[in-house]
Amino acid sequence: xxRAAEAVGLDSLWIGDHLLYRDERGSRGPWEAWSMLAxxxxxxxxxxxxxxxxxxxxxxxxxxxxKAATVDEISxxxxxxxxxxxxxxxxxxxxxxxxxxxVSRFEEAFTIIRTLLREGAIDFQGRFYQVRDCExxxxxxxxxxxxxxxxxxxxxxxxxxxxxxxxxxxxxxxFDNRVExxxxxxxxxxxxxxxxxxxxxxxxxxxxxxxxxxxxxxxxDADGHxxxxxxxxxxxxxxxxxxxxxxxxxxxxxxxxxxxGIEALAPVLQRLEA
Numbered sequence: 001x002x003r004a005a006e007a008v009g010l011d012s013l014w015i016g017d018h019l020l021y022r023d024e025r026g027s028r029g030p031w032e033a034w035s036m037l038a039x040x041x042x043x044x045x046x047x048x049x050x051x052x053x054x055x056x057x058x059x060x061x062x063x064x065x066x067k068a069a070t071v072d073e074i075s076x077x078x079x080x081x082x083x084x085x086x087x088x089x090x091x092x093x094x095x096x097x098x099x100x101x102x103v104s105r106f107e108e109a110f111t112i113i114r115t116l117l118r119e120g121a122i123d124f125q126g127r128f129y130q131v132r133d134c135e136x137x138x139x140x141x142x143x144x145x146x147x148x149x150x151x152x153x154x155x156x157x158x159x160x161x162x163x164x165x166x167x168x169x170x171x172x173x174x175f176d177n178r179v180e181x182x183x184x185x186x187x188x189x190x191x192x193x194x195x196x197x198x199x200x201x202x203x204x205x206x207x208x209x210x211x212x213x214x215x216x217x218x219x220x221d222a223d224g225h226x227x228x229x230x231x232x233x234x235x236x237x238x239x240x241x242x243x244x245x246x247x248x249x250x251x252x253x254x255x256x257x258x259x260x261g262i263e264a265l266a267p268v269l270q271r272l273e274a
Contacts, residue, residue, distance in 0.1 A: 003044065005047060011249065012049060013049045019091040019094070021088065037049060038070070050079055052082050053083050065136055066116075068140070068145070072142065082149040104128070108126040117148075148164060153170055153174055158196065159196055162193055163197060166203065166204060167203060168203055172253065173223070186246065205247045207247050208251040209242070210225055210227045210253045212228065212255045213261050215264075217256055219256075
């Protein structure tokens with residue numbers, strides 16, 4: 001699927017960082033995100049890739065910075081480091097990670113991760129984490145490390161991260177997967193940027209969009225958000241609608257998530273390129 005994504009001309013490839021889901025359909029889970037990112041980095045050559053988004057709770061933050069620098073090296077500088085505080089309490093309990101004070105834990109972890117990637121060293125003593133005379137060696141192949149993306153709409157999370165990140169992301173549930181609902185969300189991010197002392201134009205907006213293609217199996221139909229569907233022309237027009245709002249990138253949550261599903265995007269991309 002990664003090679004198909006690169007072949008049809010997609011710009012980026014994203015892996016969810018989750019461990020376990022449980023709901024009325026039973027238990028399920030994906031492969032571990034950083035192992036997958038390293039593997040995908042090794043078998044692709046041009047496409048950007050990253051976690052959407054990495055939970056800082058699942059790793060010691062200095063180790064997470066180490067993983068990011070390593071994948072950035074394997075990929076030749078193609079990693080975008082998406083970060084978040086996590087939300088799925090089931091996997092926290094199952095795997096033994098603390099679920100309390102998630103934003104406070106994230107704030108300390110974010111300080112450690114961004115400092116190591118940007119500056120290469122840190123000495124930090126916090127309430128939840130401590131790293132003593134820590135150095136990140138070897139460094140990322142890019143000066144300053146990979147670009148940082150925050151996956152959150154929370155006021156406190158945005159206040160912590162917007163002074164430093166290059167991009168922001170939100171899942172389709174936050175705008176009901178509808179372009180008509182996106183402007184209010186994007187306006188709130190503009191306001192948060194200003195409050196954080198950033199020019200809103202300096203932070204890229206990205207949105208995850210739920211898309212249903214021929215052969216869809218309805219894997220996400222129960223989540224209450226209707227997927228975007230249509231002909232290649234209709235899908236291309238819909239994507240242009242988000243671009244007109246200033247959205248820099250759409251992460252397409254495809255149904256079916258398969259080689260055939262990815263290849264079905266080719267005529268849509270051809271229309272956008274034209």
